[in-house]
Amino acid sequence: MWSEQLPRMLVNSYNCSEHPTKKANRISVWSVSFFALIISLITVNTLQAAESVKSVRFWQAPDSTRIVFDLSGPVSHQAFLLVNPTRLVVDISNSNIGINLDKVDANSSLIKKVRSSKPPKSGVSRVVFELNQSVSVNSFVLKPYQQYGDRLVVDLTNKNSQSQKVESYSINKKLSTNRNVIIAVDAGHGGEDPGALGPKGTLEKHVTLAIAKKLVSKINAMRGYEAFLTRTGDYFLKLRKRTGIARTKKADLFVSVHADGFHSPKPRGASVWVLSESGSKSEIGRWLLQSEKSSELLGGVEAVSLQGKDKDVTKILLDLSMDYSIGASFDIAADIHRKLYKVVPKMHKKFVEQEAFAVLKNPDIPSVLVEAAFISNPKEEKLLKSAKYQSTLAKAIGDGIKQYFTKNPPEGSYLALLADNKPIRYVVRRGDTLSDIATRHNTTISAIKKANKMRSNVVRLGATLLIPRA
Numbered sequence: 001m002w003s004e005q006l007p008r009m010l011v012n013s014y015n016c017s018e019h020p021t022k023k024a025n026r027i028s029v030w031s032v033s034f035f036a037l038i039i040s041l042i043t044v045n046t047l048q049a050a051e052s053v054k055s056v057r058f059w060q061a062p063d064s065t066r067i068v069f070d071l072s073g074p075v076s077h078q079a080f081l082l083v084n085p086t087r088l089v090v091d092i093s094n095s096n097i098g099i100n101l102d103k104v105d106a107n108s109s110l111i112k113k114v115r116s117s118k119p120p121k122s123g124v125s126r127v128v129f130e131l132n133q134s135v136s137v138n139s140f141v142l143k144p145y146q147q148y149g150d151r152l153v154v155d156l157t158n159k160n161s162q163s164q165k166v167e168s169y170s171i172n173k174k175l176s177t178n179r180n181v182i183i184a185v186d187a188g189h190g191g192e193d194p195g196a197l198g199p200k201g202t203l204e205k206h207v208t209l210a211i212a213k214k215l216v217s218k219i220n221a222m223r224g225y226e227a228f229l230t231r232t233g234d235y236f237l238k239l240r241k242r243t244g245i246a247r248t249k250k251a252d253l254f255v256s257v258h259a260d261g262f263h264s265p266k267p268r269g270a271s272v273w274v275l276s277e278s279g280s281k282s283e284i285g286r287w288l289l290q291s292e293k294s295s296e297l298l299g300g301v302e303a304v305s306l307q308g309k310d311k312d313v314t315k316i317l318l319d320l321s322m323d324y325s326i327g328a329s330f331d332i333a334a335d336i337h338r339k340l341y342k343v344v345p346k347m348h349k350k351f352v353e354q355e356a357f358a359v360l361k362n363p364d365i366p367s368v369l370v371e372a373a374f375i376s377n378p379k380e381e382k383l384l385k386s387a388k389y390q391s392t393l394a395k396a397i398g399d400g401i402k403q404y405f406t407k408n409p410p411e412g413s414y415l416a417l418l419a420d421n422k423p424i425r426y427v428v429r430r431g432d433t434l435s436d437i438a439t440r441h442n443t444t445i446s447a448i449k450k451a452n453k454m455r456s457n458v459v460r461l462g463a464t465l466l467i468p469r470a
């Protein structure tokens, strides 16, 4: 067994409270009288009342793994890496491990094995993760929030992540003259953040991923399009990371899929949202805004600095909105809304809704948020779970996207090429001859006759002719 006694690389440490040992030492200096001795004993007792590690959970993402320790109370900790062999050591002060670590299955491509190790001093729990490759580490604690108690979070990120692949991808896109229209499909929530909860216990994060996956395959089956998921499994992604992925992959559109939750079971219906500077402040909108905030509080690094600071929440949402193009977003949302309207039992509102998630300053990716239905409504919860209904929703959203981009093909895209090749429609005016029309459009009489299946050279006033492009 190799030793974990000498941390060679101290990566991160976080102290959420003053170390109890220091308190004990300070008090023992003046423990000369009987009275002081009693105080000292009390302090020692406090030290022994350690927090316990109740469970360890893992969330596997493509390039990273999040380790979450569920704790009985707040702790201070240190997380560092050791090499030969590569391993992560987590020291949790004033704690004991309430579970059998040998039975913990990390189910992660980065982690080989979890075990305990000899602590550097008494009262410290040392947990060792044997790793498959070199990683970078970020660790922080989270205060109790909603269903969670105190947590210690350690994020491991694969050092050879996919950033290089992305670069060559975007270069290809630039050179291309018939590139695909690229759609980022974002499944709301994930990992530590379950999203809204249905009365039968359905979690929004599972429903959104199922619909998002179906939407991606619908879009990929459409000629001239390609789609990808921002989150491919059950793990937490910060809002900024989601839009960041879309930006790196040069997405033409960012579609976030959610399912509404409300504090009463009554509201129902699908809705389509664009993030806007100003907009109607509906109650549902405020609720939605709150749930985004809640999402970051449940799983985000920002959670540490966010609690009780509304300004900072706004800043995150503001950052998110930098990527949003209001005009295009609104048009796409309207096309999706129209398609959904035909297939869902009810739309929550007649029109696309807008909410001040953020101020839209320098938009570069049109973005739309679809609330598939109300998971808090028993009937809609059932619908959301059904694979058939998920497909219906995905198809409607895909059709809406198609409708928009057929009308507005991005420059250099296959769709733009297709639009360019379409014949011009020309309405015959008084005095026109077929020869005039052909000359004006830089084509021949026979080409026009062929395109319109004409037998003679006579053109009728007011008739529409298809003029092939030269």
Ligand SMILES: [Zn+2]
Pocket (backbone or CB within 6 Å): 188, 189, 195, 196, 204, 258, 259, 260, 291
């Ligand atoms: Zn949501």
